[in-house]
Amino acid sequence: MADRFTVALAQVSPRLADVETNLETYAEQIREASGLGADLLVFPELSLTGYHLKDDVSEVATRLDGPIARKLREMSKGTAFVAGLVEESPDFQFYNSAVWFEDGEISHVHRKVYLPTYGMFDENRYFARGRRIVAHEAAVARVATLVCEDFWHPSTSYLAALDGALALVCPSSSPAQGMAEDEDCDKNARTWELFTRATAQVYGLFVFYANRVGFEDGVGFWGGSEIVGPDGEVLVKAPYYEAAMVCAEVDLAAARRRRIVAPVLRDEDLDLTARELDRILRGRQ
Amino acid sequence: MTQSPEVNPQFELPSNLSLLETVLVKFLADEVGKTGCEKVVVGLSGGVDSALSAALAARALGPENVLGILMPYKLSSKESLSDAAALATATGIETRTIEISEQIDAYFSQFPEADVMRRGNKMARERMTILYDHSARQGGLVLGTSNKTELLLGYGTLHGDMASAINPIGDLYKTQVWKLSRALGVPDSIIDKAPSADLTPGQTDEDDLGFSYAEVDRLLYAMVDQRYARDELLQAGFAADFVDKVARRVQRSQFKRRLPVIAKISARTIDRDFRYARDWGL
Numbered sequence: 263m264a265d266r267f268t269v270a271l272a273q274v275s276p277r278l279a280d281v282e283t284n285l286e287t288y289a290e291q292i293r294e295a296s297g298l299g300a301d302l303l304v305f306p307e308l309s310l311t312g313y314h315l316k317d318d319v320s321e322v323a324t325r326l327d328g329p330i331a332r333k334l335r336e337m338s339k340g341t342a343f344v345a346g347l348v349e350e351s352p353d354f355q356f357y358n359s360a361v362w363f364e365d366g367e368i369s370h371v372h373r374k375v376y377l378p379t380y381g382m383f384d385e386n387r388y389f390a391r392g393r394r395i396v397a398h399e400a401a402v403a404r405v406a407t408l409v410c411e412d413f414w415h416p417s418t419s420y421l422a423a424l425d426g427a428l429a430l431v432c433p434s435s436s437p438a439q440g441m442a443e444d445e446d447c448d449k450n451a452r453t454w455e456l457f458t459r460a461t462a463q464v465y466g467l468f469v470f471y472a473n474r475v476g477f478e479d480g481v482g483f484w485g486g487s488e489i490v491g492p493d494g495e496v497l498v499k500a501p502y503y504e505a506a507m508v509c510a511e512v513d514l515a516a517a518r519r520r521r522i523v524a525p526v527l528r529d530e531d532l533d534l535t536a537r538e539l540d541r542i543l544r545g546r547q
Numbered sequence: 548m549t550q551s552p553e554v555n556p557q558f559e560l561p562s563n564l565s566l567l568e569t570v571l572v573k574f575l576a577d578e579v580g581k582t583g584c585e586k587v588v589v590g591l592s593g594g595v596d597s598a599l600s601a602a603l604a605a606r607a608l609g610p611e612n613v614l615g616i617l618m619p620y621k622l623s624s625k626e627s628l629s630d631a632a633a634l635a636t637a638t639g640i641e642t643r644t645i646e647i648s649e650q651i652d653a654y655f656s657q658f659p660e661a662d663v664m665r666r667g668n669k670m671a672r673e674r675m676t677i678l679y680d681h682s683a684r685q686g687g688l689v690l691g692t693s694n695k696t697e698l699l700l701g702y703g704t705l706h707g708d709m710a711s712a713i714n715p716i717g718d719l720y721k722t723q724v725w726k727l728s729r730a731l732g733v734p735d736s737i738i739d740k741a742p743s744a745d746l747t748p749g750q751t752d753e754d755d756l757g758f759s760y761a762e763v764d765r766l767l768y769a770m771v772d773q774r775y776a777r778d779e780l781l782q783a784g785f786a787a788d789f790v791d792k793v794a795r796r797v798q799r800s801q802f803k804r805r806l807p808v809i810a811k812i813s814a815r816t817i818d819r820d821f822r823y824a825r826d827w828g829l
Binding site for chain 1: 567573577828
């Protein structure tokens with residue numbers, strides 16, 4: 263673990279169901295991030311495959327012991343990165359996964375837990391559900407990975423923070439929707455920004471939010487990727503609605519200072535939470 | 548009689564014009580570009596919807612890649628033609644005029660009893676076939692010009708003016724179309740005139756429909772976008788018969804917004820369990 267490191271976010275526009283082309287994009291982005299001196303590059307959710315895959319999910323799926331994963335491992339020998347892909351498990355389940363590739367190896371896999379299946383979303387129809395929210399030791403720091411909708415459930419960031427994460431890494435494919443007057447982005451973008459910044463401040467941690475851009479079937483993705491510091495300050499922000507790479511240096515001392523100023527995590531009463539959860543669970547049975 | 552509450556800000560449609568322009572222009576550039584086409588073909592009626600679609604396309608693809616086709620029938624108003632010409636000047640797009648009177652009259656000489664609706668539908672579909680022929684001729688996509696209000700009300704001709712490959716304004720209510728058109732420099736004469744299908748002289752949409760776009764947009768926005776239930780709408784001041792009439796129209800025109808019904812026989816039926824994005828492979 264380093265005290266200071268550099269994180270880059272690849273705000274790309276993947277080509278739907280075309281892994282080969284998207285792999286080329288990955289290679290270019292990795293080269294660019296390496297040129298910027300990035301220690302970690304975060305790609306958006308499902309950026310290796312595109313988002314509205316529907317019946318193509320099984321066609322574009324990646325086995326973590328298969329040839330695509332081998333290529334990705336190879337590509338991670340210089341700069342570590344988090345890939346967004348369809349993971350096919352040995353028992354033929356398909357997950358919307360964020361996979362950590364570090365130094366030629368797969369170091370961690372997060373399977374998206376909360377698969378939105380409402381409004382324009384239909385993920386639970388096509389994907390199996392992840393079952394874990396955990397922090398893990400990445401080369402840069404102890405982090406937790408939350409894919410898009412996972413982040414909308416406050417329980418996930420709560421668990422991640424209690425599990426010792428100093429940064430939440432959030433690959434996303436978030437659509438532009440809703441409009442408010444006098445804003446330079448759509449309503450959904452603004453709501454996300456409230457969440458990322460509030461979460462960072464409450465727990466005193468960093469948020470690396472990587473969102474995609476481009477259109478699929480008329481649905482636009484708003485981009486606006488950002489790195490948020492533990493006091494809610496935005497360290498770097500990508501433009502809305504256009505492809506970009508942004509990068510910033512992260513200094514973990516900022517998390518230390520924030521946790522001194524606002525020791526919310528220190529005061530968090532886990533026993534109380536466990537007791538009350540237990541009571542609520544029993545009441546529901 | 549007021550059918551919908553006018554002063555309640557809750558039901559005011561948002562209109563962030565610079566955001567709309569950004570997203571819709573990018574949408575056209577991205578979705579048209581993916582198909583390998585550079586051009587679009589759009590039927591110009593002289594009305595605000597086709598004017599806005601064309602203006603957006605001119606910004607997204609360059610005016611040289613937008614072909615506007617005027618397809619007047621002999622009873623079409625002369626202002627429609629001059630308005631369409633003014634739009635061409637304002638946007639820099641190329642236009643051409645193709646009269647449809649001969650083929651329409653030839654057909655209806657066999658069916659002289661046909662009413663205005665049949666004649667209007669036939670003209671809309673005639674225009675559609677011309678647009679699709681020019682789509683093939685030019686290698687350009689047919690650009691849609693139906694707004695959200697008319698799509699929801701089913702106020703359009705299936706396989707006629709509702710037909711297109713790509714529609715930048717289908718999620719904008721009519722009142723939003725007006726505002727965005729103003730911001731994009733669509734000529735005032737097009738925006739300020741009463742909306743009309745231009746089937747018979749003096750006909751207007753709002754007379755046909757029996758309510759104003761301002762009223763129905765507020766209702767549809769509350770009902771569709773904000774998901775207000777019937778009793779909540781009445782409580783908020785919308786008239787019951789207005790709510791019911793509009794709800795019925797939306798429901799009865801559902802078929803116009805979907806593919807034809809396919810009898811399911813196999814294990815994998817198109818659009819039921821054979822599901823792919825429209826952008827599949829693009």
